[in-house]
């Protein structure tokens with residue numbers, strides 16, 4: 166059963182279309198990440214499904230309640246924990262007073278456990294709270310009546326890394342207990358740790374809904390291989406290679422930054438090759454093919470070094486966020502890295518499985 170069901174939701178603020186035909190379902194028991202850049206429309210969707218504003222058109226139900234049916238929604242809200250973006254509290258109240266008020270309306274069966282977990286200075290006036298303390302008070306308030314569904318607008322904003330980890334662990338624990346989450350965020354690398362699926366919104370429209378596992382699989386691996394050969398880009402023929410960058414270096418291998426990383430010992434082939442002026446090439450690419458095929462392909466080379474890593478998810482994310490640039494890799498992290506006559510050739514082979522769009526460059530963090 167869907168905990169949240171949104172169909173054709175459109176919301177206009179005057180001339181601004183903040184949500185445009187948004188359709189998505191959040192299944193009971195899943196953690197769903199709602200991602201998008203600033204101004205994409207995340208808060209608009211969240212405020213609409215919470216019943217704080219009416220859609221211009223379209224429908225939504227939350228825990229079976231139609232968001233246009235105020236009576237049904239009031240009952241549903243008893244089972245929802247809500248954290249707004251930048252939670253606002255009465256500055257003159259203490260944290261305890263805020264929680265007491267919330268308890269009188271919805272209950273507080275988990276207050277003590279949550280206060281221990283998130284360490285909020287509840288006896289202090291909120292005007293003296295730091296940003297992170299306000300956020301933690303908002304989290305305690307959202308969870309303390311033990312709701313079935315959590316709707317949270319950027320729950321980790323303002324939290325330090327330790328508290329973020331506490332929050333993520335808690336989300337996993339609550340999911341295991343059957344809770345459902347709808348979390349918004351800007352940062353894919355953050356929500357991937359806890360989410361089952363993600364929906365990406367841009368300019369008010371949903372551009373992707375996929376499982377995190379699927380996105381990871383489509384992201385492929387980031388491969389960097391150094392071989393004792395002069396390789397031209399057009400020589401590289403292997404299915405599943407994307408955003409290929411080739412750097413050829415005539416000799417001077419021992420001076421290159423990777424030379425010490427791959428175990429090139431004294432008197433090794435590599436140093437011998439260097440001494441004889443043999444050319445080397447460093448290839449970097451995103452790889453979505455099978456490892457067997459990669460190993461077979463590399464068997465045709467004298468491989469000096471090989472790194473295979475998970476492709477940074479932020480690269481995938483940027484393709485959805487930013488359609489200004491086409492999928493051409495600048496190779497900026499490779500070009501000019503070595504000494505000697507370095508030449509870099511870079512291209513996308515055009516068979517990228519991801520949507521057309523930007524490639525943020527290797528290892529780029531959004």
Ligand SMILES: Nc1ncnc2c1ncn2[C@@H]1O[C@H](COP(=O)(O)OP(=O)(O)OP(=O)(O)O)[C@@H](O)[C@H]1O
Nearest residue numbers: 178181182183201202203204205206207208209210
């Ligand atoms: N009350 C409002 N009146 C007019 N325009 C609004 C209002 N609320 C939001 N907007 C506009 O609607 C669009 C979507 O805003 P929204 O707050 O939903 O985005 P968001 O994805 O939550 O952004 P952020 O990540 O920056 O919080 C933006 O262009 C915003 O300026």
